[in-house]
Structures are given as structure tokens and as C-alpha cells.
Amino acid sequence: MRPTTRPIRVLVADDHPVVRRGMMALLASLDGVEVVAEAANGEEALREAQLSRPDVVVMDIQMPAMDGIEATRQLAALLPDVAVMVVTMFEDDETVVSAMRAGARGYLLKGAQQEEILTTIRSVAAGQFVMGPAVAASLLGHLDPAPLPVPTVPFPELTxxxxxxxxxxxxxxxxxxxxxxxxxxxxxxxxxxxxxxxxxxxxxxxxxxxxxxxxxxxxxxxxxxx
Incomplete structure (x- = not known):
């Protein structure tokens, strides 16, 4: 278990330098969070994770060389104690489900509020599974409600x-x-x-x-x- 006295160590993986550095700056401003590495694609994320051993990897989905879902899948196999928190623009059901199946513990949309990001990082670092409210609402909105059982009336031909x-x-x-x-x-x-x-x-x-x-x-x- 991660000692509670030290900050949560975070690696940021995103192929857009401006977005990546913006996320790093935001995280560095949060109490109890330390940015220890960055990566511009999935392959770099795997390499840097093995070198820096972060508690949490903030992972983008669409990246060159290796996308975030495959990187998450390989990270889960190589470093099962490292929690992956996906932060992406994509909220479609297929992407959400694929990320979770790959081993992601958290899923947020880019543009999430600072407090939401901090709460999610702390939660996934503690071993919890977290889905941002916007993602959860989108996913639930596409689920068909279970059909209610239709009561059967014996002999419907009778009055x-x-x-x-x-x-x-x-x-x-x-x-x-x-x-x-x-x-x-x-x-x-x-x-x-x-x-x-x-x-x-x-x-x-x-x-x-x-x-x-x-x-x-x-x-x-x-x-x-x-």
C-alpha cells in the first residue's frame, strides 16, 4: 500500500504537448500530488512507468505508436499496482468499456474540474474505481432499461x-x-x-x-x- 504520508506520484501521458503540460501544471498545483514523469505516447508511458514507478498514470486515449487503451492493458500486466486514470475527449460507450476492460480504474473527460481530478486521483490511488459524472450519465443514457415482466392472464379469450x-x-x-x-x-x-x-x-x-x-x-x- 502507498504510505499516506507521501504525495501521490503521477505520470502524465498525452501526445499534445500543450495539453500534457497543462495537465502537469494543474496536478503540480494540487496538494498531495507529485508529477514524476511525462510521456507523449503509449510506448513512452510504459517505459517511463517502469522507470519512475508512479502511483497513478493519467492516460490519454488517442496517441501515436501505442494508444492509451493498449498501454493501459500492458501496464495492468506489467505493473498491476499502478492505477490508470483515463482523461480523454471521448465519452462513447465503446471507448469507456474498452478502457475499463483494459484495466483503467478511472475515466474522466478533458475539461473536468480541478477538484474532480484530485478526487479521482486519490480514489484510484486507493484502489477504487471511479467514473466521472458526465461519463456515467452518457453511459447510463445508452443503456436500455430492463423490461418489466408482463403479467400473464390465464385464458385471455375469456372476459x-x-x-x-x-x-x-x-x-x-x-x-x-x-x-x-x-x-x-x-x-x-x-x-x-x-x-x-x-x-x-x-x-x-x-x-x-x-x-x-x-x-x-x-x-x-x-x-x-x-
Whole structure:
């Protein structure tokens, strides 16, 4: 573990000199951070990381000779204790996922505020995984929400009242009891039963009860197979 009494040692890898030096100047101004090396491409980042042994590498994505994702992948294999924090202009999902799969512990967009950069550096140096809010919002915005389960209604060809009648005869209730429970006339219950038998293609009450119980009516267990 990195001693908490010494500053976090950082290597900055970016192919644009102005951007690289700007990041180095910003980091040098932060309390508890020390810039120990710089690199203009992925190959230099690997070499300088092995020489300076930083705690954190601030890594750009698009660089010549070797891009930041490949450099991150090789760094993770060579120096697993070195945390990579990607700072880039690219926020597309594929780039974010590729960087994380390569071993990056943090992902920020260029233009992130000073406090956000410092917080992310401290977090990745401590072994945490951090994704800047702008990146997280972009990634979450492209994720499809999990579809909600659609409740299945047994015998959708029946009306709600017909299902109520079928449920009660599946419980073993006679027509008179069904009529009383549902506040219907006995003739109306008989008419509902005739319609139920026709719609379900059954010959009579017994077959209707068996079928109803197979589908969970009358307290039965729904039948899951053919």
C-alpha cells in the first residue's frame, strides 16, 4: 500500500504537448500530488512507468505508436499496482468499456474540474474505481432499461367475469354458490359457463375445471410445460 504520508506520484501521458503540460501544471498545483514523469505516447508511458514507478498514470486515449487503451492493458500486466486514470475527449460507450476492460480504474473527460481530478486521483490511488459524472450519465443514457415482466392472464379469450366464474367452479363451487358469491342470477352463471366451455374448447364442467387448475385458477399451480 502507498504510505499516506507521501504525495501521490503521477505520470502524465498525452501526445499534445500543450495539453500534457497543462495537465502537469494543474496536478503540480494540487496538494498531495507529485508529477514524476511525462510521456507523449503509449510506448513512452510504459517505459517511463517502469522507470519512475508512479502511483497513478493519467492516460490519454488517442496517441501515436501505442494508444492509451493498449498501454493501459500492458501496464495492468506489467505493473498491476499502478492505477490508470483515463482523461480523454471521448465519452462513447465503446471507448469507456474498452478502457475499463483494459484495466483503467478511472475515466474522466478533458475539461473536468480541478477538484474532480484530485478526487479521482486519490480514489484510484486507493484502489477504487471511479467514473466521472458526465461519463456515467452518457453511459447510463445508452443503456436500455430492463423490461418489466408482463403479467400473464390465464385464458385471455375469456372476459374478466368469465374468469371469475371459472375460478370459482375450479374451487369446486356449484352454480348456486357462484351466483351468490358474484351476485349473479343462476341463469347468468349458466350462460357464462356455456360461453366458457365454447371458448376453451372443452366438453363440459370437468374438463374446464382440470384446465383451469392447470393454469393456476382455483388455487392450482400454473402448468409450465406443454
Amino acid at each position: 374478466a367475469r368469465e374468469r371469475e366464474v371459472l375460478d370459482r367452479i375450479a374451487l369446486g363451487h356449484g352454480n348456486a354458490r357462484v351466483a351468490a358469491d358474484l351476485a349473479l342470477a343462476a341463469k347468468t352463471v349458466s350462460n357464462h359457463l356455456s360461453a366458457i366451455f365454447t371458448k376453451l374448447g372443452v366438453s363440459g364442467r370437468t374438463e374446464a375445471v382440470i384446465l383451469a387448475r392447470e393454469h393456476g385458477l382455483g388455487g392450482g399451480t400454473p402448468h409450465s410445460g406443454p
